[in-house]
Amino acid sequence: MATLYTQQSKNVSKTWLLMSAFFVIVIGIGFFFSQYYRNPNILYFFVIFSVVMNVASYWYSDKIALRINHAKQIQESDNQELWHIVENLSITAGLPMPKLYIIEDPAPNAFATGRNKEHAVVAVTTGLLQTLEKNEIEGVIAHELSHIGNKDILLSTVVVVLVGFISIITDVFLRSLFWGGGRDRDNNGGGLMVIIGIVLSILAPIFATLIQLAISRKREFLADASGALLTRYPEGLANALVKISKYSRPMKYANTATAHMFISNPFSAKKISTLFATHPPVEARVKALLIK
Numbered sequence: 001m002a003t004l005y006t007q008q009s010k011n012v013s014k015t016w017l018l019m020s021a022f023f024v025i026v027i028g029i030g031f032f033f034s035q036y037y038r039n040p041n042i043l044y045f046f047v048i049f050s051v052v053m054n055v056a057s058y059w060y061s062d063k064i065a066l067r068i069n070h071a072k073q074i075q076e077s078d079n080q081e082l083w084h085i086v087e088n089l090s091i092t093a094g095l096p097m098p099k100l101y102i103i104e105d106p107a108p109n110a111f112a113t114g115r116n117k118e119h120a121v122v123a124v125t126t127g128l129l130q131t132l133e134k135n136e137i138e139g140v141i142a143h144e145l146s147h148i149g150n151k152d153i154l155l156s157t158v159v160v161v162l163v164g165f166i167s168i169i170t171d172v173f174l175r176s177l178f179w180g181g182g183r184d185r186d187n188n189g190g191g192l193m194v195i196i197g198i199v200l201s202i203l204a205p206i207f208a209t210l211i212q213l214a215i216s217r218k219r220e221f222l223a224d225a226s227g228a229l230l231t232r233y234p235e236g237l238a239n240a241l242v243k244i245s246k247y248s249r250p251m252k253y254a255n256t257a258t259a260h261m262f263i264s265n266p267f268s269a270k271k272i273s274t275l276f277a278t279h280p281p282v283e284a285r286v287k288a289l290l291i292k
Contacts, residue, residue: 022166026050029169057161058154062113062121065160065261069111070253071101071123078102082129086122086141093145093230098122107251108132108244111261112144113157120148127247132240139227139237143263146226152219156261164257220263224285234289241289245282 030046076083083100090097098114101123108128114120122144129137147153228234244264251266259266265279 023050023054025166026053026169029166053161053165057158058115061157061161062115062119062153065111065113065157065258066101066121066123068160068253068255068258069103069123069251071103074100074102079129081134082124082137085134085138086145089138089142089145089230093142093149095145095149096120098145098148100124102126102129103251103253105251105253106130107247107249107266109251109262109264109266110140110144111258111263112147112153113261114148114153115157116151116154117148120153122148125251128244131243131247133236135231135233135236136240136243138231139233139240140263142227142230143223143237144227145230146223147219150219150222150226152223156219159260160257220279221285221288224289228289238286238289241282241285 026046027043027050030043030050033046034040034043074083079100079102086100087097095117098112098117098120099122101121103109103123103125105125106127107125108131110122110124110128112120112122122141124137124140128140132140147156224237227237231237241264254266260279262279264282
């Protein structure tokens with residue numbers, strides 16, 4: 001049975017694999033750009049920039065994710081009940097007390113981020129605090145602490161920066177084609193290079209989405225199970241998931257780059273197909289929690 005620390009080594013390996021793959025992909029894109037624009041300096045720029053982005057994604061991706069979602073840090077005096085819930089569950093899980101953030105949003109949701117357990121953050125929306133009962137909030141917090149214990153947070157947060165950057169690169173290339181930039185397309189295989197570039201630009205966002213799906217669905221089931229072990233009351237998290245899923249409006253600052261980090265997809269459930277959803281169906285998660 002999955003425990004709080006089952007996937008730690010696997011997630012560390014996945015993080016390094018993801019960062020290495022990003023390095024290779026960006027250099028490949030840089031090589032293509034240097035050939036297309038006949039400028040070798042572009043390749044040098046991409047090599048340097050990919051290194052910088054890998055370093056930045058490790059040290060600053062959590063801050064980027066918090067800023068994207070307009071999260072604000074709180075202290076114990078700001079919300080004592082929430083603070084004590086997180087503090088008590090952290091002790092139970094054997095984890096340091098994470099920093100607490102609040103997102104002013106009526107949609108009930110939450111996420112955890114940070115590069116390790118010593119620099120972890122848990123963020124919840126005002127809607128979650130207003131909608132859920134105490135034992136349900138405990139279930140959600142236990143779920144997020146499980147992500148911290150399982151070392152999901154670094155992997156999921158790094159994706160925000162790396163996947164977003166790949167999407168930006170492809171968008172820049174497509175815009176340059178639209179405005180007629182680049183080499184002579186009628187000579188020296190220019191037309192072929194354009195076709196390759198367009199294909200890569202189309203496939204890159206799909207590849208980015210697949211990365212998000214690959215790291216999201218299984219880890220949500222594991223965090224649910226680990227969270228239930230923490231509280232010893234799986235019904236609390238199950239009821240919370242049901243209530244959260246019934247809120248049909250998207251979050252005010254919902255962003256595709258950070259959607260996979262939340263306990264529930266921040267977009268309207270009606271607009272997300274099952275095939276490309278970053279989270280498993282709520283029904284399946286609730287069934288797994290309540291199975292005897």
